[in-house]
Amino acid sequence: MFEKDYDVIVVGGGHAGAEAAAASANMGSKTLLVTMNLQNIGQMSCNPAMGGIAKGQIVREIDALGGYSGIVTDKSAIQFKMLNKSKGPAMWSPRAQNDRMRFAEEWRLALENTPNVDFYQEMVSGLLVEGDTIVGVRTSLGIDIRAKAVVLTNGTFLNGLIHIGEKQFGGGRAGEKAATGITEQLxxxxxxxxxxxxxxxxxxxGRSLDYDKMIPQPGDENPEKFSYLNTDILKTQRDCHMTHTSALVHDLLREGFDRSPMFNGRIKSIGPRYCPSIEDKINRFSDKDSHQIFVEPEGWHTVEVYVNGFSTSLPEDIQYNALKSVKGFEKVKFFRPGYAIEYDYFPPTQLKHTLETKLLNNLYFAGQINGTTGYEEAASQGLMAGINAHLKINEREPFILKRDEAYIGVLVDDLITKGTEEPYRMFTSRAEYRTLLRQDNADLRLTPKSFDIGLASKERLKKMEDKHHKSNSFVHFFRKTSFTPEEINPILESVSSSPVRQSDKLFKVFSRPKVTMEHMLQLESVSSFVNEHEFNSEVLEQAEIQVKYSGYIAKEKNNADKLHRLENVKIPDNFDYSKLKSLSYEAREKLEAIRPVTISQASRISGVSPSDVSVLLVFLGR
Ligand SMILES: Cc1cc2nc3c(=O)[nH]c(=O)nc-3n(C[C@H](O)[C@H](O)[C@H](O)COP(=O)(O)OP(=O)(O)OC[C@H]3O[C@@H](n4cnc5c(N)ncnc54)[C@H](O)[C@@H]3O)c2cc1C
Structure with a gap:
């Protein structure tokens, strides 16, 4: 039934598993993707959307590294928005609404078209371990499949328990079985x-809703896209709609609180702080008598609609009665009730930066199993685990992204250094160097690195180099080309910026807050340079950011360089912290448990104070 020995087995075909399989196979590892249902590869368990604040940056990074999430998102998008466009470019965050069924289909096709990926549908119920190294998996039919490395991406399936009101039943997602056996063995x-x-x-x-009572939420007038490769930009889009809950809706929901698993103690575990259920919102913000609801189509052609903002595990009759009182939902018909799910995860401080477990060699964890929430967070971990599994079994150096290189670097470092006790999602505020980690430059930051390890294609690298050279030459042009007061003053007046008396370099006037690329293009010298070199919109955007934010970018690079000095002070593998009596008790305990590899990582562990860091530095001769 199988190849005798795989290089890498990926368990689970969700967002993490799909990226892990693609990465290890594209790098040359013979890869087997074992998942419980081959129909559900890349399934969006919750909302049909990718990206958003900080998450959009992650998808761009995955794409820049040669992962598939950006391409799949573009191919299945039904609406695109660049969020935060009124703020600085570090905050711009792409978000797409997707056709759920097409998203999964595109993922399946992408993997089927990837050489080196084999597929098998079954539940993995055990791991094959020899000494302290994983050597394969055992399926529920009792079939053993061997591999040099295994990536576990079980998502919400490990001992999953679904709750709707007082009813509870096993399941990894509505309509799908829970996965058993692995947690107990680990x-x-x-x-x-x-x-x-x-x-x-x-x-x-959707046919039962009255959209005339809601506020349309169209996509961007000039939509962009996720992939740096040549995927299509949306020509038509589907609208979402907005409506609101009311005091009456809240009262109707409250009628079910005594049967709510959230409030009657049946659900004991912690949920995502930033995606609270509607009952949680009513309870926590009792002074508010209205919350927003976004009505999101599930695809181009289906009538099914996702009711964003109304997540709930209240009894289904309560859900139905309350929703019927929301404006536009008076005649609502249900396809499926909302639900909550509890599942097992493994605190991620048990992992190395490569996402390999510290306890078992060549075993990797990625995605929701590590305590994260979100497709984007999961996909990026899958990509990193797939890359590192391939590198490890080929005895090559690990691939680790630093905190100033990628949101993915921040994500992994946060997880393995700080751990998480509640579902971890990415925010721009988690990144110290977010001016460097923008969605527009993920290719410039990451594609060369990925090409060097053998993942990003030549085509991808060439596109990135082209953009790099063209935007640099454009910035150089602004630095060396002068304007005259006669040509620039009408533009400055139009934006109420003070006029100039003498000629100066374009760079200087372009740096002014209200002056944009659009204004610059009104100058004959600039527009002919652009036409002559055939610059596209990406190059224009990149050059504009490089000019307008050069001061901030330089400052942040400088700060990042300072961090690298601590990053370069390595702590030996078997360092004996008990010898350092002047460390605080808490610091010693945490350092023993997490075993940071550098002083910089040690300094980010909660409970390790600056004076503990000094003790370590002195001991290490620094
Ligand atoms: C009800 C629900 C609500 C959610 N709400 C939100 C939300 O509001 N916001 C948000 O950001 N995220 C939400 N998520 C989380 C989001 O779906 C996940 O973060 C994301 O899907 C995780 O990706 P993953 O690849 O780690 O796991 P999953 O997408 O869960 O995929 C796991 C895959 O592994 C397979 N599998 C599991 N165990 C085995 C096994 N032993 N053998 C073989 N195959 C196995 C499964 O069949 C599945 O294909 C929600 C998820 C659920 C289920």
């Missing part, structure tokens, strides 16, 4: 495990 090997919770809103029949 705990026997000495792993710590915990429980987390998440939830989802009801899905309803």
């Amino acid at each position: 705990v026997d090997f000495g792993f710590d495990s915990g429980r987390m919770k998440t939830g989802t809103p009801p899905r309803v029949d």
Whole structure:
């Protein structure tokens, strides 16, 4: 049935598993993707959307590295928005609404078209371990499949328990079985495990809604896209709509609170802080008598609609009665009720920066199993685990992204250094160097690195180099080309910026806050330079950011360089912290448990104070 020996087995075909399989296979590893249902590869368990604040930057990074999430998103998008466009470019965050069924189909096709990926549908119920190294997996039919490395991406499926009101039943997602066996075996090997919770809103029949009572939410007039490769930009888009809950809706929901698993103690685990259920919102913000609801189509052609903002595990009759009182939902018909799910996760401080476990060699964890929430967070971990599994079994150096190089670097470092006790999602505020980690420059930051390890294609590298050279030459042009007061003053007056008396370099006037590329293009010298070199919109955007934010970017690079000095002070593998009596008790305990590899990582562990860092530096001769 199988190749005798795989290089890499990926368990689970969600966002993490799909990226992991693609990465290891594209780098040359013979890869087997084992998943419980081949129909559900790349399934969006919750809302049909990719990206958003900080998450959009992650998808761009995945794409820049040669992952598939950006391409799949572009191919299945039904609406695109660049969020935060009124703020600085570090905050611009792409978000797409997707056709759920097409998204999964595009993922499946992308993997089927990837040489080196084999597929098998079954539940993995155990791991094959020899000594302290993983050597394969055992399926529920009792079939053993061997591999040099295994990536676990079980998502919300490990001992998953679904709650709707007082009813509870096993499941990894509505309509799908829970996965059993793996948690218990890992705990026997000495792993710590915990429980987390998440939830989802009801899905309803769009034909039963009155959209005239809601506010349309169209996509951007000039939509962009996620992939740096040549995917298509949307020519038509589907609108979302907005409506609101009311005091009456809240009262109707309250009628079910005594049967709510959230409030009657049945659900004990912690859910995502920033995606609270509607009952949680009513409870926590009792002074508010209205919350927003976004009505999101599930695809181009289906009538199914996702009720964003109404996540709930209240009894289904309560969900239905309350929703019927929302404006536009008076005649609503349900496709599926909302529900909550509890599942096992493994505290991620048990992992190295490569996402390999510290306890078992060549075993990698990625995605929701590590305590994260979100498709983007999961996909990026899958990509990194797939890359590192391939590199490890080929005895090559690990691929680790630093905090000033990628949101993915921040994500992994946060997880393995600080751990997480509630579902972890990415925010721009988690990144110290977010001016450097923009969505527009993920290719410039990451594609060369990925090409060097053998993942990003030549085509991708060439496109990035072209953009790099062209935007640099454009910035150089602004630095060396002068303007005359006669040509620039009408533009400055039009934006109420003070006029100039003498000629100066274009760079200087372009740096003024209200002057944009659009204004610059009104100058004959600039527009002919652009036409002569055939610059596209990406090059124009990149050059504009490089000019207008050069001061901020330089300052942040300088700060990042300072961090690198601590990053370069390595702590030996078997360092004995008990020898350092002047460390605080808490610091010693945390350092022993997490075993940071550099002083910089040690300094980010909660409980390790600046004076503990000094003790370490002195001991290490620095
Ligand atoms: C009800 C619900 C609500 C959610 N709400 C939100 C939200 O509001 N916001 C948000 O950002 N995220 C939400 N999520 C989370 C989001 O779906 C996940 O973060 C993301 O899908 C995780 O990706 P993953 O690849 O880690 O796992 P998943 O997408 O869960 O995929 C896991 C895959 O592994 C397979 N699998 C599991 N165990 C085995 C096994 N033993 N053998 C073989 N195959 C196996 C499964 O079949 C599945 O294909 C929600 C998820 C659920 C279920």
